[in-house]
Amino acid sequence: MSTLFTPLSLGTLSLDNRIIIAPMCQYSADNGKVTHWHDMHLGNLAQSGAGLLIIEATAVEPEGRITYGDVGLWDDETEAALGKTLAAVRSHSDMPIAIQLAHAGRKASCEKPWLGGHALSPDHENGWQVSAPSAVPFRDGDPIPEAMTKSRIADVIQAFVEAAERSVRLGFDAIEIHGAHGYLLHQFLSPHANKRDDEYGGSFENRTRIVIEIYDAIRKAVGTDYPLGIRISATDWVEGGWDIDQSVALAKILKDRGCDFIDVSSGGLHIDQQIPLGPNYQVPFAARIKAETGMTTIAVGLITEAEQAEAITFTGQADAIALARGILYDPRWPWHAAATLGAEVKAAPQYLRCQPRTLKKLFG
DSSP states (O other): OOSTTSOEEETTEEESSSEEEOOOOOOOOBTTBOOHHHHHHHHHHTTSOOSEEEEEEEESSGGGOSBTTOOBOSSHHHHHHHHHHHHHHHTSOOOOEEEEEEOOGGGOSBOOGGGTOOBOOTTSTTOOOOEESSSOOSSTTSOOOEEOOHHHHHHHHHHHHHHHHHHHHHTOSEEEEEEOTTSHHHHHHOTTTOOOOSTTSSSHHHHTHHHHHHHHHHHHHHOTTSOEEEEEESOOSSTTSOOHHHHHHHHHHHHHTTOOEEEEEOOOSOTTOOOOOSTTTTHHHHHHHHHHHOOOEEEOSSOOOHHHHHHHHHTTSOSEEEESHHHHHOTTHHHHHHHHHTOOOOOOGGGGGGSHHHHHHHHO
């Protein structure tokens, strides 16, 4: 039997298989509200046969959006819009759906990627003043972020909590806290972005403080039985920054606090990152975290082939694999992987005629 197509539990959430659709920003929201694009996009992915769909990075406040086209969950309007899309998708799919809650920090207020992706100044019609752990821009020439006061930090923590409460009310099956890819929480973790000299900067304990406070606050709000995890960048790929040793240490702390899963990516914090791109290039980070913490671990990064994904789960390097660009390119990737590995996935009855085993029954 294929390991990739065996069930997996994320806390109390049971998945039919170990293929997860990673969060992928669409930059197509209207002032934080999802649109008909999301109905189509998420509805399509919900028919993929994956075990879990995690919707894109969802900003907990307007200033936390990467671009003015980002999805948000900060008020009744954004909640209502997301609720309609979620209901539409679920009317034709029973795939579990999770949400990733995020804040972009100094990487907020940008143009959409296909329009250049550059930082927008506060006086631009689609821009705003960004905030960060310290007044250090992502790139030279970008607008200088405001260093967050302790009061501002408290407000952001509360914004995460309120977005989590809205997520539970909407019926999402799990929450993933976004602590990766150079966004706000990663900025606090990395010495390259965090130059603070108070209790939120300097030592490992101080740099990880906001992540732990947000985790604890959300856990208190959603309860001990609700599936709650985190995504991290295991390394900055820059000397002197956040690295795998610190990632393991943070994972141990979160595991002891009841964190249900960790989604292990890398990079995004520093423009000088040197990433050795290649198949499985991030899997060793997930493997080490899993081996040293025992936390349920998701591996990502240029996982493109069924046999490759099977090897990762079969050998225990990670409990699950996540797909992003690969499943945009091939929205039926899990179907094809199941056919390759001799397994089956769920499919809507309208699509059953093209499933390999159904074809075999019909035509021998």
